[in-house]
Amino acid sequence: MSDQLRPRRAGSKNLKTVARHGRLKKSNAAVTVAKFIAGSVAVVLVSGFSVAAIATYDVAVSVQPGVHLANESDGPVPSIGAIDGGVNMLIVGSDSRVGQDAAFGPKDSTGDLNDVTMLLHISEDHSNASVISFPRDMFVSIPSCPNPEGGSFNAMSSQKINTTLSYGGLACTVLTVEKLTGLSIPFAAEAQFSGVMSMSSAVGGVPVCVAERIEDEYTGTFLDPGEHLLEGYEALQFLRTRHGLGDGSDLTRINNQQLFMSSLVRTIQSADTLSDPTKVYALAKAVTANMRLSESLNSVTTLASIAVALKDINLNQVVFAQVPTGNVTGGVKAIQPAFDDLFAAVAADEPLTLSGTTGRGTVADPNAPVEAAPVPAATDVPVATEAPATEAPGVVLSDSVTGQTAGDYTCTAGRTLREQG
Template sequence: MSDQLRPRRAGSRDLKTIARHGRLKKSNAAVAVAKVLAGSVAVVLVSGFSVAAIATYDVASSVQPSVHLANESNGPVPSIGAIDGGVNMLIVGSDSRVGQDAAFGPEDSTGDLNDVTMLLHISEDHSNASVISFPRDMFVSIPSCPDPDGGSFSAMSSQKINTTLSYGGLACTVLTVEKLTGLDIPFAAEVQFSGVMDMSSAVGGVPVCVASRIEDEYTGTFLDPGEHVLSGYDALQFLRTRHGVGDGGDLTRINNQQLFMSSLVRTIKSADTLSDPTKVYALAKAVTANMRLSDSLNSVTTLASIAIALKDIDLDQVVFAQVPTGSTTGGVKPVQPAFDNLFEAVAADQPLALSGTTGRGTVADPNAPVEAVPAPAATTDPAATEAPAATEAPAATDAPVATEAPGVVLSESVTGQTAGDYTCTAGRTLQDQ
């Protein structure tokens, strides 16, 4: 448990450690925290109406100080219906330290890179959803983007996707992903990295499974095999670890963070969380305090209506997927035709079914809960044991029986898991680094 997650030096387990590690190349806390906070916007939306409605109601009411009248009662959160049709929302995590806690480093210590870019898609009938991750080092073409200070930036043929935020802000990242995927994306949110510790603590900790020992001197993360309930600083360090997971690369860190987000979704949707107003409010505040919204999304009604559209989706129908990529000099590039096939399925509003692995950063949990199958009811009726009577084959002129389409089975090169999948981190020891 938490006593097994020890920092590199005794007595260094505080926010100062975050700042110190934040200066390490490829291992800073801002990058990892931004990734998970971005995913957590989708997590909160998936969690249900109560979380999102309270969060958005709080945001609206906190715009200016209010005056409570003697004969006034607060009343319930306004009733809002589910949004009509499907939704495409881009969730971008920034590594900027501007306006963040000083413990994460000086405001001018980083640029403004979108170190996470995730697309949340909700189906037209609200029966399924997907959260699709784009690796930060994936090379893409960037279209001409408006300059927030006036004019526009020139188009570029090949740049890493995480540079789009610094070129033209959130609008440029949206334009780039629209060009890359062929999708219209009317909603977007930019997420800062402060608050991940509060978020994990708000739900009373997030259970994570470790298959093989994690050893990471850069983050001070040392976890033995087994289940650990992580919150606060411990959760932050688990999310930061790269050297101690899979092959030590960023793609396997994404696998590990999908494990965490899936567990967080299950925790949020549990009765223990949704029935506890204190947990619901604390979780909502931890996320909404770190969001910058597009004009189209900057509305209590819109945010809550998207949440309602997601609240009844089964865990197995919430898919976390990482786009298929292959190595290239200095980064990764999309693998075709699997990449285009993925977004053609999204554009066609088809349910996504994973056929590949969860990625090298995680493995299936051998102790995952198994849903019991009820035994057939006992009967003393002898007729019940007799062979069923033969039936005539349908006439050749009969119309074919309609069957429900299972959706699109994605290429094995698309890694990921559903929110209902229980997975364990594939740890990496110092000896293997």
């Protein structure tokens, strides 16, 4: 999100440092898989408590009017159960200050840019999912988009993707990504600053690992090496920071956001969250009250059906990837054929396997918990067994595609003010 303003320095207020006590209770459920916001749309609704909570009047009335997408069609609302087939959902994070906390500046201090643009794909058989990020400074072709006030806007051959929200609203961002990827995207959601703050607080904070000290005067983020439990304002500023990590670019900020999302997934799927009706209710409320949804998604039942489709996906089969790009004057552009190969794999519903690094913004966590190997049962008679069948890796992506899975533990590669020059 935009970092033109310099909010107050976060300091240590509301920041907790926690000791690592090993892996969260293991579960085969990966009930959230889309950005620090996207994941919650799906995950929050998977448990007896969450379905009951979100069905209450207080949560239901917080759902805002839906945004009509060009490719939407009327159809029956699915029953509570896994949605049939696969899902493509676009999630955007807006930098608009309208209706937001005064800490982010006056409501007219920025436009309405989609500084976060992510595509959630769930496979037809609900065995894997991916969350694919598009850099805000990526030049794309924007098709003719409906004007919310009537008529339509002209197409443009080359503009940054983060201008699409201000150009034609959420529907225009969806049309642009559809043109760019060749995919049909019937679901979409737009979130603002307050949504991130509410969700991180609803789960009691999200643990993040910092490898080298982060110093960013623009977002007021100053964190020492180690593990920190972030929520509310501090969690949001951690997601917005870029000057204080990696090479200071938006590309490394995406790496950092993927670290946060992976930790959010593990936090939400943990027993401590899903067994606590207060947390589940707060998370459900945070999602519905702070997101603007497409008409196709603006239903508790639809949200729940997508969540059910996600609930049995293993963490290692939830892939966070950043589209491959190269530098051009004033921004970045897609690297071919790696870019088209990525979305050909998504269109073919193939599981994605990363071969590249996590990116310059993060490094592997040296203290990542290691699962103990199962102890074989004692027996006096050797038993002949067949070699276990190995699962096909799906499509191995180009090493120019950076990212990680929800099961990977990573740390932020921070940098100090001195290193920023």
